[in-house]
Amino acid sequence: MASCPVVLRARGLSRWARCQAGPSLLRPAGQASWVPARMETTVTLEPAGRSLWDEPVRIRAWGLSPGQRVTLRASLRDEKDALFRAHARYCADAGGRLDLARSPALGGSFAGLEPMGLLWALEPEKPMLRLVKRDVQKPFVVELEVLDGHDPEPGHPLGRAVHERHFLGPGVRREPVRAGRVRGTLFLPPGPGPFPGIVDIFGAGGGLLEYRASLLAGKGFAVLALAYYHYEDLPKGMDSLHLEYFEEAVDYLLKYPQVKGPGVGLLGISKGGDLCLSMASFLKNITATAIINGSLVNVGGALHYKGMTLPPAPVNPSRFKVTKDGFVDIVDVLNCPLKEEDQKSIIPVERTESALLFLVGQDDHNWKSEFYAREISKRLEACGKKLEVICYPDTGHYIEPPYFPMCRASLHSLVGKPVIWGGEAKAHAKAQEDAWKQIQTFFRKYLGGT
Template sequence: MAATLSLEPAGRSCWDEPLSIAVRGLAPEQPVTLRAALRDEKGARFRAHARYRADAAGELDLARAPALGGSFAGLEPMGLLWAMEPDRPHWRLVKRDVQTPFVVELEVLDGHEPDGGRLLARAVHERHFMAPGVRRVPVREGRVRGTLFLPAGEVQFPGIIDLYGSVGGLCEYRASLLAGHGFAVLALACFRFEDLPECLSDVRLEYFEEALAFMLHHPQVKGPNIGLLGVSKGGDLCLSMAAFLKDNITATVLINACVANTLVPLYYKDLSVPSLGYDQTKMKIMESGLLDLRDSWNNPLEEPNHQSLIPLEKAQGPFLFIVGMDDHNWKSALYAQIACEHLQAHGKDRPQIIYYPETGHCIDPPYFPPPIAFVHSVVDVAIF
């Protein structure tokens, strides 16, 4: 009996959807190795492998069988995806064109040698970034530049504005996946995209106010409130929006964000918020050769850095802080705790904090491999 590799859903699924992987037709307790691989749009290859042993009936279900080693170990049904590593150093898996899938190749090899066993079974699976019926609508409204993702149907949906960090450009894959869960999501560019300013320092908060107005007036966005989602610099921009454009913002999710305004001063009408400074001499080179910035940032609770703190007491909640415990960009866990204490001191609800170990600074949607490093746009050096 030939071995077969079974995937459910068969053929295609969304990237953030769990994938059931099973092998049948093996010999009782047969040792096998499973491999997975894909290529991104730049041609970089990502791979993972894991060693398993079939049960007494010659079957292997990754939801019940622990990996015995390889790229990961233990019971990890989706490990063949999230444990993928790039062939290129410091290369991060991102999706540049959400209208096309990643094509994942899965193989079953006899024995526990990832590169030497006889091929027993093979399957190809498409992992898509737009659920069936999701619409991608480019936005060029006034000064606002981005992409609006709308779920299937002609009704109204809760609205979210999605902001990335200090790299600029337009990143769509998180917004496109969220739309598959019933949200109208605007992936918003703010600099280094089309006719937008080339530098973040030239972006004013009025731009985000205009994006908020666009969402509130869209016929398929359910008002009168909007949620915000931001990572890194995008996170503190979301906090500034919640504090200064507060009337229609009622939920904010921050991924490895700072509670102070960072990198460049923030301007809004007659308001000017200085940026949190840093001491370049306190940057550290880790044993891996990567850069650690955590101790280089000034303490936002001390003067004169206190002026860079974002006045969270002016914002409406709730707040959710998602924190990578080994974030080497800044002290995300400490900043989340500062936010808790600050909000409670002003009679606000304590924000929820979710901690994730071994994820670094860039926490992506489910099943993306945590990047070992990325090149920081400010210091132009790879950090974790």
């Protein structure tokens, strides 16, 4: 991306200038007067104008009064026109400058030194919404404003900048996939390849989400974002899934001319995580599997493969808990520890030959991801195999690429009600930055690539 700063200016009296200007206008007749010049506030973001969503940006402002109190406000609208906002209070330095990499926030949506806080702290204007990118060919447009003063009523705008946050890096190619039964989108890095291949699978919401795959392709991987239900001519529900479909997707990726073998990687979150664990346990040519808040048991619907069936783990609705905000907490609806009734739903991880990485949010309220990671570790150690586990304190269920805001609560497609996902916003944001690096390091280690 370009590296020159974008500069937008807004003219207006500073808070200090307005305070000083008032009395000087009430002068005796014939007496000379002096009115301060209008202050000019310059706002810059680097990289300029546009950047990739998972890239940090540097936000600065100058032309303020020494020590001037200002409020910075960020906003964006998703593709359904839902508004997300964040704000933080700051004070300019002695030179009238503000640099979010050096200036701590004094409160607002977050506090402390958080250069990217205005993005990861975005919250929906309406509750129960999760920020999701549906069309990666178009950017999110972030508007940044510098307002005079602090809460409860910051004053007029002093400066404004608009920044595009993209999901397709320079030279990344997007190719829709309609091959046999396979439905998805393949993202290829720039250049001739061949590239290490990864199949990317999301959770129980269904449809096709491409934003994680598109960003990962910019890191040198050929990534197939795979749909598996509620998309085009695929099944409308997930009551009955067949592993042969996922096997066909792996074969498609391995046969693609710009994908190198001999195996592929798998990346899954939530329900996509237990699907990836099942793929790694039953299918061939799986070299590395990274799972974000997955489970050891098959959930949601029956999984079939060559005459074998894993029934869904039993759910106990009586363990639903309602929070004071009226949301549902479902963390206890599955059995932890596992009981006799769960045995037929356990994924036989002992069969896998794949390297395994588990990323765990320790405040996951979808289910007890840390418990499942421990159980999988025990089973693998018993047969001389290892599982790499990275746990993140105060981190919830949806561990996304960096700078996506934490989703506090949203509608659960299987529960049919709004549920809480867990996590504390600042800790969750830090976890996402680290997890994104860990995923890339893991796949480079086992799949190759640069």
